Amino acid sequence: MKKRVVVTGMGVAAPNAVGLDNFNSAIQEMKSGIRFFPELRDLKFSCQIGGKPEISEELLQQYFTPLQLRGLKSSGIVYGVISGTDAWKDAGLEITENGSPDWDSGIIFGTGILGVDKFREAIQLIDAGKTRRLGSTSVVQTMASGISAYLGGILGCGNQVTTNSSACTTGTEALLMGFERIQNGKAKRMLVGSCSDHGPYVWGGFDAMRILPSKYNEEPTKASRPLSNQASGFVPGSGAGALILEDLDSAIARGARIYCEVLGGEVNSGGQRGEGSMTAANNEAVTRCITAALKNSNVETSEIDAINGHLTATSRDSVEIENWTRALNRKAEDFPYINSLKGMTGHCLSASGSIECVASVLQIYNEYIFGNLNCEEIHPEIKELIHQDRIPTEKITKKINILAKASFGFGDINAVIILKKYPA
Template sequence: MSRRVVITGLGVVAPNGVGLDAFTHAIKNGISGIRKDPDLERLQFSCQISGKPEISEELSLNYFTELELRNFNSTGILYGVIAGMDAWKDADLPILNSEEPDWDSGTIFGTGTSGIDKFRESIYKIDELQTRRLGSTAVAQTMNSGVSAYLGGKLGLGNQVSTNSSACTTGAESILMAYERIKSGQANRMLAGSTSDSGPYIWGGFDALRVCTFKHNESPEQGSRPMSTSASGFVPGSGAGAFVLEDLETALARGVRIYAEVLGGNVNSGGQRGLGTMTAPNPIAVQKCIKDAIAHAGIHADDIDTINGHLTATTKDSLEIENWSEALGRRGIDFPYINSLKSMVGHCLSAAGSVESVAAVLQLHQGFIFPNINCEDLNPEIESIIDVLRIPRKLIEKELNIIAKASFGFGDVNGCLILKKYTV
């Protein structure tokens, strides 16, 4: 018998809200988390604004001991552990105190890099012959699997505990990998998600590539402009999103709230062939990813009510809309509603797919479509494909049944999730 997989817990650390309540309020009201960044200004970046979650030391101490926080400066692990443990708690799951781990529960928690500030610190201390002053957690902070290792230890997970990494597609991929593990019967429950480091040493390369906006250093909240004529590049961001995925029978037996059902999805690559490059998507692969996700989920293109797009506020936004239209065979007023969370949080890199997927699940569960901000001057190429009414600029209260969530990443890699409102 095929197992159904549902989402029973959510956690989020975003530039415009840490925790589900703050984040939900922000996305419903179009509240931006993008601010002037004094570090980027001091270092003379072209883009001097960013989306960076605000985490106090007091909040950190709810998840880490004082000893653990000594010499700790991995923002990605910090964000991931907070989001992951919040999702676990939200799913009404206990933290085991027994000697034996929970064999039925695991985590696949992705990242792009880990502990980049700790790497920088290591370089300086090693060069100054102070290697022993790095501290005992230097390895755990800088290994890519550090975030899943911390979560596995804090929650006592005994099933698969690993980290995936696929650039901007990381979050969507982690959810699909967790879904497949439960679907195949190898786990009853998986904590999925992704996180990203923050700060100039992770964002500097993108600034050097000239893919970040430099036109809104004095008006940060207007800086991220997906689907806009005046879009001039993405705003760097960071954070983490987390999900407890669970076998439906296990969830029903526990009597817990079910946010949504994961129907399926697809990941693929354009192979950097045709129009695909390290930084540009291959349209054929993007369209195939969407079509294959729909087929895998067992639905029709017409069933999709809303798309939560990748839409980064670059010149590729109109191409993404065209790819969606071609893949779905839908144009004009027949096109689904579409929105981009990046208008409020920037591009959270390896955390983008998971933070945005939290927003997608909340829309399904609560029945709303969050507004796109900063796209009053809609790109005419986009307007020629879909009706302007399908790009909401104000909150829409509406019951939704199916959402498609996509992420398209560096390296010409793609991921598309199909999520459904849970019904018996």
């Protein structure tokens, strides 16, 4: 018998809010976290704006020891440790410094580029013949699994502790990997999520590709415009999201709060064939991924109440909507409600999937659909496919029974999960 899997804890460090309660309020209020960065202007970036969580020194000291903070330059690790630790505590789980490992709990926490600022410092020191000044944390800050290693040590997890990396799909893929481990009885609970560094050395390549908006440097909060006729490229962001997935029996036995149930999902790739490429999804692969996710979850297309899309505020938004209409065989007024978080946070790269998964669960648990920021004028190709009422521009109070969350990543890789409201 396959185990049922539920979400019992969450944490988040997003550009528009840090902390679960703050984030829940921010997305209902449609608060933007996109800001102007003088550093990007000085470096002659075309796009001089981005999304970056605001972390105070006081907050840092609540999660890291003075020794850990010495030389800590990886923003991704900072965001990941904050969100991961918060999720653990939110689930009602204890953090102990001694005793045996928690053999029933594991971690799958992904990233894209981790520790780039530490890498830069290391290169400078090594080239100057000052290798001994690197410090004892340079390795853990720059290895891809540094974030899961940090969290594994803090939480004492003794089950699988690993890191995945699948570009923009990373966080959603991590959730599915953790789900499958619990479903197959290999763990009772898994901390899943993803993080991304911020700054010019992460965002510079995208600026060079000319896929970021350059005309909103003086109006940063208006720059990210998913689904809009004025969409002109994605705004780079950073941060982390984390969720505790748990065997339903375990959650019930310890009296845990249950946010929602994870029914299933699917991951696949378009192989960069046909219309698929390094930067564009193969449309057949996307529709196959959606269809398989529904089949694996035993859900009919008519049962989907809402979709939290990938929707990055590029020309691909209308293509994504077309793929959803084809996979669900639903159009116009029959189409589910759909929204994108990226109008408020920008595109948080490898952290996007996990932050958006947290937002998706919050909508189910608290019975609302957040509005699409900066979508006053819907793209005409999208309006031909679905009714504009399906794209709310402000918060809607609504009970959601089943929600589909999708991430379609760089490299033509896809992930879709299906979440369901758990009866109170």
